[in-house]
Amino acid sequence: MVAVPEPDPDLLIDFADVLIRRSGVTLVGPVTWQVELDEKWVVLGPNGAGKTSLLRMAAAEVHPTSGRAHLLGEVLGRVDVQELRPRIGLSSSALASRVPPDEKVSDLVISAGYGVLGRWREKYEKVDVTRAVDTLESLGAEHLADRTYGTLSEGERKRVLIARALMTDPELLLLDEPAAGLDLGGREELVARLTDLAEDPDSPATVLVTHHVEEIPPGFTHGLLLKEGEVVAQGLLEDVLTSENLSAAFSQSISLDRVDGRYFARRTRVPGRHRSR
Numbered sequence: 001m002v003a004v005p006e007p008d009p010d011l012l013i014d015f016a017d018v019l020i021r022r023s024g025v026t027l028v029g030p031v032t033w034q035v036e037l038d039e040k041w042v043v044l045g046p047n048g049a050g051k052t053s054l055l056r057m058a059a060a061e062v063h064p065t066s067g068r069a070h071l072l073g074e075v076l077g078r079v080d081v082q083e084l085r086p087r088i089g090l091s092s093s094a095l096a097s098r099v100p101p102d103e104k105v106s107d108l109v110i111s112a113g114y115g116v117l118g119r120w121r122e123k124y125e126k127v128d129v130t131r132a133v134d135t136l137e138s139l140g141a142e143h144l145a146d147r148t149y150g151t152l153s154e155g156e157r158k159r160v161l162i163a164r165a166l167m168t169d170p171e172l173l174l175l176d177e178p179a180a181g182l183d184l185g186g187r188e189e190l191v192a193r194l195t196d197l198a199e200d201p202d203s204p205a206t207v208l209v210t211h212h213v214e215e216i217p218p219g220f221t222h223g224l225l226l227k228e229g230e231v232v233a234q235g236l237l238e239d240v241l242t243s244e245n246l247s248a249a250f251s252q253s254i255s256l257d258r259v260d261g262r263y264f265a266r267r268t269r270v271p272g273r274h275r276s277r
């Protein structure tokens with residue numbers, strides 16, 4: 001019998017050759033990936049690369065079809081996921097779509113502490129209310145506490161959902177495309193808030209999924225680049241984010257610039273091409 005290694009408590013995510021298959025199709029994998037305390041990861045790749053599938057496994061929402069997945073020092077498949085999930089903060093469009101429009105923002109944030117979506121009690125403890133206001137404040141959203149979710153702009157919703165994800169003081173924060181659907185101002189506001197979070201020594205290990213290098217906040221340390229379910233490159237962000245790796249992942253020639261800690265990508269212009277004759 002092959003001995004299963006015990007989880008390493010210093011690794012929040014420890015995946016070895018994990019693979020997810022559904023209906024005979026490989027969604028992602030095989031992926032071997034480790035996330036340590038204090039690390040801030042970006043998972044990047046084109047549509048359908050398997051980013052959300054990988055993140056859902058990191059959120060203990062799906063188990064690997066094969067391979068070994070350790071999360072927060074526990075073995076996925078052996079641990080009670082109901083006990084694991086409160087230790088993981090998740091913000092995703094799937095969650096956003098389940099929030100009732102008449103939900104009060106403060107209730108939405110506080111109820112994360114009870115593992116539910118929506119008002120849970122008639123009255124909350126003062127400590128819960130204080131914590132909710134503090135987390136909203138860290139995202140620049142404390143003024144929204146008494147508003148209903150349905151009245152918020154897209155950018156405000158994203159910030160409120162990240163505050164909710166932080167409410168339980170998670171050991172691992174997972175953000176699935178937090179800037180999707182935001183205009184330039186909303187994106188920049190969010191990037192600034194996530195930069196503050198990344199630079200806060202008390203912030204949890206974080207994994208941010210995105211399609212766009214422009215959305216990567218300064219302070220993020222590591223990158224995982226996926227294509228068709230497989231890893232193109234992973235490691236320190238500056239080593240992973242190269243024109244060569246992005247060109248391989250997005251199957252076209254990509255030029256990459258870095259300005260003030262931010263990344264900007266565009267297709268390499270080939271003189272004379274696409275010109276009408």
Ligand SMILES: Nc1ncnc2c1ncn2[C@@H]1O[C@H](COP(=O)(O)OP(=O)(O)OP(=O)(O)O)[C@@H](O)[C@H]1O
Nearest residue numbers: 022023025026027046047048049050051052053054
């Ligand atoms: N239940 C399923 N059954 C079959 N295929 C699936 C299932 N769920 C996802 N897929 C496929 O798996 C692949 C990876 O999907 P995933 O959502 O993880 O990619 P992604 O990188 O997050 O994509 P996007 O950037 O478009 O959100 C896609 O081709 C998708 O169509």
